[in-house]
Amino acid sequence: MGYMNDTRGLLLTTCPSSIDHYVQNLTSSYSNKSNESSVVATSVFMLVLAAVFFNLNLFSRVSNTSAVLNPTARAVLNSALNLFLPVMSYLFSEAKNTPDGGADLPVRARLILTWMLLVELLRKKVEAILVTAGMQQGYSNIITHANAVAWLGYLAFFNLKVAGRVAVFGTLWLLCAAKFVQRVAFTEIGKRSLAYGKNARLLSSYMAEMVKDPRHGGTAVQDQDLSPLQRMKMCKYVVMGEENLMLKPGPHGYELDLDRLNTTYDDGDHIVTVGKIWELVEQEKKPRLKRLQRLSLSFALFKLLRPRFELLPAMTKQETDHCRDLIFQGLCRVSDGDVDPGVALFQVLKDEISFVSEYYHSVHPVVLASPYFFVINYITFPVVVLVLCFMTIALAGNGDMLLAFHSVGDDNYAISSGIFTLTKCLWKNFLRKPAAFFAIIDISITYLLFIAFVYEEVWEYMVFVFSNWFMVSLLCTYTARRRWQESKTYRGTLRRIAWISSKLSHPSRVTLKQFSVLRVSWLSMTLPTTSLPTQAKRSIMERFRSAAYGRDGFPAPLSNGRYVLYSMQRYSRLSWFCDTQSVAEVIITWHIATSLLEMTYPGHRKGGTSPTDHHRAVATKLSKYCSYLVVFHPELLPDDRECTERVYEDMKTGLKEALGSWNYHLGSENARYTKMMATNQDKLRSDCWDNTMTMVQKGIVLGNVLVVEANGDYGAVWKLLADLWVELIVYVAPSSGDEHVKWHEEALVLGGELITLLWALATHTGVTRPPSTSLVVMPVGEDVEEGVRPCV
Template sequence: MFVLAVLFFILNLFSRSSDVSAILNPTVRLFLSTSLSLFLPAMSYLFSEAKNASGQMAELSVRARTILMWMLLVELLRKKVESILVTGGIQGYSDTVNRASRVGWLGSLVFFNLRGTGKKALYGILWVLAAAKLVQRFVTVELGKRSFAYGRNPQLLASYMTQMLKLQGQDNHGPAGLDVLKRCNYAVIGEEELKKKAGPKGYKLDELEKAISEANSSTVVTVGKIWTYAEKDPMLHRNPKLKQLCLSFALCKLLRRRLEEFPITDAEASNCHELVFKGLWQQRMDGEDAIQVFSDELQFLCEYYHSVHPVVFASPFFFVHNYILFPIIAWAFCILMLILTFAYEEVWEFIVFLLSNWFMVSLLCSHASTPKWRTLLRRIIPFIVSVQNTMNHPSVFFKQFSVLRFSRLSLPLSTRAVPKEAKTLIMERLARVSHDAPLSNGMAVLLSAKHRLSIQSHELSWACESDSIAEVILTWHIATVLLEATYRRQRGTRPEDGREAATALSGYCAYLVAFHPKLLPDDKDGTELVYADMKKQLREEMGGWWGYYRSGESDRYTKLMKVARARQEETTVISKGARLGKVFIDRYKDDARERVWKLLGDLWTEVMLYVAPTSGELHMKAHKEALAEGGEFITVLWAIVTHTGIARAPEPAEAPLRTISIAG
């Protein structure tokens, strides 16, 4: 019990010390939920044994009462590892039934085994708190499922977007920059308040034109209203990230429809393409800020599907009912027995709720639409922002993997912030995507005239001539890490253009191949086979299984360079990557250094974007599952290309099979 208490304490106090988050690491959640699922049966058995040992005593023994106390306290803490499933379906009801059966069982132990009035009152208060938290969460989730603002929002928003785009028309040749954002009618909040009538093709929304056109209308708060109001509001003008947060929230609601089988129409994708590249991108926004908009969007999605705190329902109304009225009633019981566990849990949940982006968007919309609140909110919002900036890291991070460095099973993967250079290259390449410049697996970069390195095109293009994107990634990854290991950047010197982007994206793409093959467009089994073959080849070069796991970076570098010099005709991933790396190392002269890294930076940007668009429903489902782990950077890019309608060029159709007629 002491170990369990320490785990919960560390989980609450230290695991989020650098970031306030409403989601829990899925590995930690699985471990704790599995442990707690075994806890009640085991402790019930021990309670029964302790009760039987008491014999015919008038009251339970101290040991039995201690076990019962722990069972009640753990039930109060259990919600820390249970996500709030607003769209849980049958699984959500199953979890509710399990929780109700546990609370019911604990109630029977309390009220049918304790005889003393004082003891029954003490334990009864703990049981009432556990039951109250169960009822509170059940009512909140059920109301959310039936609400057009939460559970039923995707189908409502699908009708809203269709009718809204028809009203405003499609003008892709209008003004750019700030005007595009001021004309944006994407709903931030309030669309559920519109009068609606169900029809054969969705909901018909009455008075939609009036709601989105009137600047002072409080029914629907749109992105355009926020951006227009920001020009005259000092607080929003000083901190443009606040209005960008509202845009992230609006985009999150649009992307959520795609995850719940409501497709994004071509008209909407075209409109969003204009919003991103004519609005955001031409509003003097650098790549880092633009990427942060979509990163915040993915954070909203993560918290919607995998939150353990009710930030999804963040609003001043919910805040009053859930965190003022309910705690008053609960504290009336808790203060009698000084139940610090419950107090701590409420305080932490309050902090997470108060600092969540959901609550911030709600406050901003109230600030923009309710004049009588503005004086108060102008004091509250900057304070919350300052606390958020202190506790949160706005940068986007991703994992790094290297075939040179990863040599032991227990070696943890490093985490690296996505370089600003990589974000800028990504947004610049996305802005150039067109019919004449489609995404490729890197071949287009090699054939580009600006990347000539006194190398014939066939000396590099063979490295992209593969149907497997995993093979292309691993080949170029090996070449990149060999070049980086050969010519390390001296500390204190400015890196060459493209170097940081190339090394970071190379490590992340290799990480996707090794640990998240489902997020790549190729078949999962095929990707795993390519990676398994690469590991097998590397083990053979390192001298077997033992040599593979004991080898260090320098050993692997030496062996791979030997492969590059001795095996010019082999077509394995290891030999191809080593040969390609040797080509760059041989051309890496003082005058070509900048061009080498610029080529690699653009190539890895191309490869990164090539794998981002959805290749099928299984691929889209993999992105949805990745949200359980907090989301991946590739999912941020997937969100951008999904919103803007950017896709890979269609693959050439296979030749039809010939029909052979056999005469009798």
Template sequence: MKKMVSDGYPLCDIDNSATPRLPFVYNLTIFYSEADLRGDEALMVATSILMFALAVLFFILNLFSRFSDGSANLNPSIRIFLSSMLSLFLPATSYLFSEAKNQSKAGHLEDLSIRARTILMWMLLVELLRKKVESILLTAGIQVYSHTVERGARVVWLGSLIFFNLKSTGKKALYGILWVLAAAKLVQRFAIIELAKRSFAYRKNPRLLSAYMAEMLKLPADHHRHLHQKAADEQCSPRSDDGGGQPRWSDALRSCNYAVMGEEDLKREPGPHGYKLVLVKPTPTEGVAAADSDDDSTSYSYIEDVVTVGRIWRLADTNLLLRRDPRLKRLCLSFALYKLLRRRLEDLPITHLEASNCHDLIFNGLLVEKGGRRGERDAAVAVIQVFSDEIQFLCEYYHSIHPVVVASPFFFVHNYILFPIIVLALCLLMLTLCSNGDVHYAFHSFTNDNYVMSTGILKMAGCILRRASRSAPYLFCSIDISITFLLLLTLAYEEVWEVIVFLLSNWFMVSLLCSHTSSATWRTHRVLRRVIPAIVAARNTMMNQHNVRIKQLSVLWFSRPPLPWLPLPLSTTGMAVVPMEAKKLIVERLARASYHAHPLSNGMPVVLSGEHRELSWACDSSGGVAEVILVWHIATSLLEARCPGQKGTQPEPGRAAATALSRYCAYLVAFHPKLLPDDKDGTKFLYAGVKRDLRKLMGWCAYYCSREVDVSNKLLDIAVQQQPQQGTSKVICKGARLGKALIDKYKDGARESVWKLLGDLWTEVATYAAPASGEMHVKAHKEALVGGGEFITVLWAIATHTGITRQEDSVEPPPPSASVSCRV
């Protein structure tokens, strides 16, 4: 049996001086130099190579999964992959450690061998990295506690490996400090979850908001005017206008009392039907001492103290920061709407009165808001961005991997300043305990007992890497060193990135804006007033947050990459920015859908109201909206392929919106049938049949590899046949016939009218699919949040807030609202 050395062995020339003795290098490489690769030790070498591959993949995914994304949630496919890798790390490292420990005992070593300690280091680093794939679950349930208990058991087990196997003071101190970090991170994460679950600002907020909205909507109009006038007097800011006598900011937004932050401090009392809130401070009456009233005012907050949307909008009249960047105040509106929408996802209804109020706020307030040169398209972009940010808040609340949900200046100080100080104190305590109270000896042994610390890890790594190409033992040893380096770099990257995401998150920005609004100190202090502009500048530089994207799919496999060897499935399901034209058309359509005034449809009224009424047969709803989507998608794809736009010329109105929404709706049919109004199984069956018939019609190879012109020629041949070919589905035949009809009209000179029809029709179909059909539909939207949400979820949020429904889904007609005059 090989025997480790403890005093040195001439292996490396680190300096230009004589060859030193480096026991670390010798003890780490001797296993590979004496290993019998034809025996049991071959499995250990193979496991080390597997560990290296896992470490490389883990590092790459961590580095590039957040390269240009400031979100605190993680793509589900990446999360599953990282979770699987971590699950492979534990058994692999446990096996390696067990074997290395047995070899240490067989070699009659007093302490663990260097190889065993290296593997123990991997286990500690992997445990510290586990938070990368674990969500901060603020929702109640046994799952939270089971994850915590499981991770706690692993931390305790690692502690036993350290304190029962390491004898040297310095080695025990080094690994004990890493163990303290893992245990402290576990306690920190558990404390954040528990505090948030018990807080009325986070977990308990939906029920509080329901009571708040019920009481707020009951407030008389004169009290709203009083709050408005009081705030204006305090700020000494008469309403500004745009020069034409029109108010610059909408009254609906200036008087909006939707809570952004601070509602958790309201005076509340639980009752049989929820919480009872006191929003308005009671005036002293006979029999009630004024002192009692003053005491209440110091103990509780009232609606004047809550940071509302109206307070922020009124402050924007005079505040340079909010006037210069209107996106900031709209972000606060998104946060207030996110709080209201959470109730719907947690089985708390949104009343008709509240929906009517929000409808007026969005379509009579936000949509008609004008500032400077804002036009129709900018107003639509602002509306879509508000609800896109709202969905992002929901995604991060339910699936965050960083503690951004509780982001605030107070939390930043405690979590990223005070907590590291406490951990540092615990590390010093661990160092002291390992040396039985002799601090001087502890620091001395910390360096002397760990050869890497005394010699230098970079020098040691350089020594091994220089010889890796000439010696197999050094090659395998370099793999072990690389694994350690990669895990250390990943851990450092994760810690730094967590702070960056926290500081640049929407949550922290909203918290800063609320502090800026509620406190005059934040607006006048020479340091504090510069914090928000600095973070806004960093957000604009580092994060791409202003483009709403949608996924794209071509059923006909059109728009393939120019290089034929690229993987086609990745090219046909891609991402695209939602065209500004599509945003404008969608917001215009939703603004007209005021309850039953202009009910949503599957596109039939759009065709019947124009000059192409003879195409109404393609909107037959007997096969459901999925059939309408596939028929019009095939036709739109054919028109786009046979009649491409001219380079250097302005595209026809409706083309950009039609092509983007067509492919997005086809993507929903293929991958998210639960988000559509039709039955999920029926939609899956329909789509599978269309794909099967297309492959059968064109041949498997031709379907995936043929050029667009070849595929379109075959479909147009089907369109002119009197009898469809056997095996061709009704959807394909209808799509081909419709595509040929559109192409003929386009070539006959109706270019603009054809694309305008398609733009309006796809807008109608997309908005028709948005409102929820029932609780299963709402659940599907909630499940879609794990992947960052879908664009259809953004439209669902607008419909839910404003009370827009499909006519067939309306069980009870809502009360009539005031007439809506929307300028988009």
């Protein structure tokens, strides 16, 4: 690469000699044989890192207003950033010792320092804001980041001498320091606050007292014959302001003054409950604000769910009974012509889980959202930082502001020559001159990092303003302050933000991953995604309700499918396919059968409006989702994880035996279906149940039985399967073990699963699975072979 140091003429054509000289200095490191490979490798690494940041900030956010970043991306970026500072510091020292004829840092060293400062500004992208003391990992991260900021300050202020460069790099460093201080303030103030970090324990104390006091919506009130709307208006679940109830810490929680719930101050009620918001919205008679009623309930339920994630005592039976009545007798029965009760319930659950996810994994400060915080963080703080930037520039010019501003352009060639002029010149020589090729790569890296930083700042503002957190805070402020209720400006702002937020978030849409044994797809990212049908939402709601209250005056305990089969007498003989204590085996067996039935009748596709079409959609979607849980999320199922993983391995073994190696790895859906239906027909007779059959063989037998039954009554079979899959998804939802709580918390950062929504509903309403018991073996006649039971 020695030709890059050829000084006999211009390296770049049609460009001023000053640009040519700048490019020579910028690319001189590439011609140094001792570190050529490291310089090239670093530029490639930086290009990839900048592209990742650029993509995460731009393209991945077009239709996603969540404040949570994908954990895989965060893990990769964290690993890269852990190596970034020491590697770039070494390369900076190498570039610093490369003379370029100037009295200050060489061009290459200044470019590397620019990258280091911009990446430090983007570091917050991969760090969650933790405002709960129990989730803090000490002060090691804070100290590490403080050292990084201090080191960058040393590089900027002790290596640069020219005023214009000190001003530019000093301003960049000041932004890094300000962002660091801002993050520390978020976490330290939040974890010490009763409204955030200590809120879970405070709410536990509040609920324990509230449910016992009939004056505040306790048990005595809930036992009265109330209409659903009255029940919601009397709900005393706190949305915001519960810290004002605290008198002092007690030996077993906090001592509270519940009489302050109804105390009115000069500027309004400081304690906003779900009931107050519902009552206010009913008075407003604005249909657009109906969602805000449910959003307030989601926020209150999110606060009640937090103790489970922070290993505090679970809700008592009295508390779950209270919450159960509020949800099933209140929310699900409130008359709302525009929203189906099942849709309304799942909207509340999805918003609740979204609050939980962003509380523990947010990379933006949405958790602290309020009008007051908006003024401090997005108006006052930027003004203070801007003033400090002007002071930095003034200090760089020894107090002469005019000289300092002139020197910013004079001492920084990329600024004085014009960014666009420099870029245009380099692009003209991009393919013809090696120097231009390497220079444009380095400058492009800087562009990408700078654009990503600017976009991140703008996007943080947008996410904050249109987040559910800010929406709830505005709603609570509106409810608490009567003078704001009379303000047309505030009312108009509230309604417009609520409308935009609802369009961006799609709160009623619950997505499901779909895994099928008939398709070759063993990676989660390649699986198709579908929406949970409205009929499924309604059926799941009704099954939870019957599990909580019983059905037709009789208990309706959850089961692994047998309850549904016995309730439909004509199909009770199929209960043999549920005779196992492993719910994963039941899921795989019935999933194979459902998939075979679906393929047998391919003409009945989605989009139909008949009851049978709805039942088919519910059964097939829940079937593929439950099998997805077995394969990709065994930790979320009630079985021990090792047991579910064993079932998965047994399933793969059984599929290989039934399909053969070719069809198992590369076969089409039709080929796999045909092979399954034709496998071992001599042994797999549909008129007997053989206990020695594998799980896959059972699924094939069951599929043949369902196909025969469907020939006689197609609609009844799909009704059976829809009810059975609703039963199974509800059966696997409840869990009280700390290990399962941890797995649900980790699944939240991936966007949340349907099973987590149902787990939250079961936690609130006290719905549980019956204790496991040993299977009862039915006696068979002496004329039947051991291990074989005839179909009755």
